[in-house]
């Protein structure tokens with residue numbers, strides 16, 4: 001029998017129609033919807049008198065522009081309109097919604113897995129590029145635009161060209177103090193923001209197998225920042241155990257049956273990929289970005305590079321523009337860069353284990369006076385779990401603000417904005433110009449590195465803090 | 471969607487690589503619930519300063535480029551957020567054609583679905599066009615049927631495009647209607663996998 005990758009297996013299970021000279025028509029098993037990229041799609045349905053074909057496979061929440069201080073005070077009237085519009089649309093088309101008052105509310109890519117909606121072998125789409133997060137479960141999950149949202153609502157299918165497969169193999173074991181965020185940042189720094197263009201990536205290797213589901217989600221979340229259409233990890237027992245007992249996962253006998261099917265989806269021994277890239281986990285140190293795309297970064301022991309170090313004219317120019325925007329001089333030691341803001345949150349790093357890692361560093365320390373630091377749990381459930389463990393106390397005693405769940409300062413569509421010229425250590429996934437606010441300067445780091453930056457007032461190798469005065 | 475085949479227009483060059491969708495349409499303008507009206511915000515942070523004054527040094531603010539309908543830019547155009555507001559904004563502003571060496575996948579799909587032709591040329595060809603287009607009034611002729619880009623002084627380049635996308639653009643088809651015309655197959659798939667009929 002032909003050896004297949006998990007990507008090919010899922011693909012083949014979902015082809016509704018295949019014709020020469022056309023993309024494949026794929027069936028979608030789960031469609032996640034949020035308030036920002038859906039209004040025009042519902043409007044389109046209404047204008048054409050169409051209905052939602054599978055409301056039972058559609059799930060909505062509001063996350064992008066919800067307030068994180070007082071959930072019921074939405075200062076921006078347009079944000080409010082978007083939230084109300086989603087409510088109306090869900091009611092009209094019969095879609096389940098975790099609204100602002102719902103205990104399941106949270107960032108769409110945090111709650112899908114948490115509720116057990118995300119499962120191995122599913123095709124999952126959402127009008128949001130970080131849908132790749134769900135790939136951690138061995139699902140084929142990718143972001144789509146609003147026209148495609150409308151298309152999936154109306155037909156439960158999507159036209160897609162079969163992607164090429166790219167294996168990213170992370171060999172060996174991670175060093176002390178290095179987190180899964182550092183793996184993906186190191187991969188992007190090494191291979192670039194185009195490495196995955198036209199591909200779906202599968203992460204393999206000893207270091208990936210050793211990761212928890214939450215850690216795998218961080219990696220798949222950012223596969224899109226390496227240009228990939230999607231990123232995933234073959235299902236294994238870690239995947240199965242995470243899903244056991246979750247509300248929307250199969251229960252009892254059915255679960256055991258499903259688990260067998262899930263495990264059989266894993267890439268076959270000896271299957272081939274269109275391309276393979278490798279990296280050694282032992283070589284990865286805690287990472288941080290210095291520029292304006294996620295590949296402009298390095299290990300924390302590094303320096304801000306000079307444009308002259310790059311060969312291609314286009315790269316020299318991008319680096320020149322980036323340093324100018326970031327207000328950085330070539331040759332500066334990364335640990336000499338100070339911070340003004342710290343944001344711990346986003347669909348990349350706002351899950352319980354992320355908050356635990358940050359709290360570990362914050363415990364018994366104080367946020368520097370010149371730093372504003374906020375912690376935004378990924379969902380109401382994460383928030384409650386963290387509070388039950390007393391993480392909120394650790395953070396607030398250290399001088400961090402403890403907020404309600406949402407996307408928040410990841411993209412600053414609500415009131416959580418980094419002011420112009422200010423520098424932010426952020427656990428999110430994008431350091432583009434203006435992402436966290438007009439003129440804001442973003443440095444991407446792991447949760448523990450972000451907490452270290454907060455208590456030191458500058459970027460710091462978190463490994464130096466471990467064990468000190470605790 | 472308006473069909474597109476032969477097209478001639480004034481070119482605006484933006485010589486930057488990795489122009490992301492946050493630059494094309496900053497997120498503070500995403501909150502509208504309609505599709506129209508985003509053009510006024512395209513490249514907002516490059517066109518306007520913090521006080522909302524025009525930045526004179528940005529090319530789109532140069533009246534000589536004001537009626538450009540073809541945008542030429544560097545590689546990896548449209549990377550970043552999947553927001554479809556980016557092609558809506560470009561289209562609403564008046565761009566029907568984009569030319570770059572490469573595009574982010576989602577942006578590319580979103581563009582075609584909204585009737586924007588995103589042309590891929592080689593680095594060299596794009597470089598030539600960026601140079602020639604810095605002279606105001608420079609025009610290009612695009613022929614989708616022939617998959618060609620030409621100017622009036624001897625530049626000719628051919629581009630690849632997926633035959634399916636080409637057909638959609640040439641005919642101005644709405645994808646949902648195309649899919650629903652194949653509904654029988656969707657129904658069969660649902661019967662097989664979900665054991666039920668949904669329509």
Ligand code: SF4
Pocket residue numbers: 063064107108109128130346347348406407410411428429
């Ligand atoms: S947290 Fe950030 S990246 Fe994730 S869904 Fe929200 S806005 Fe997008």
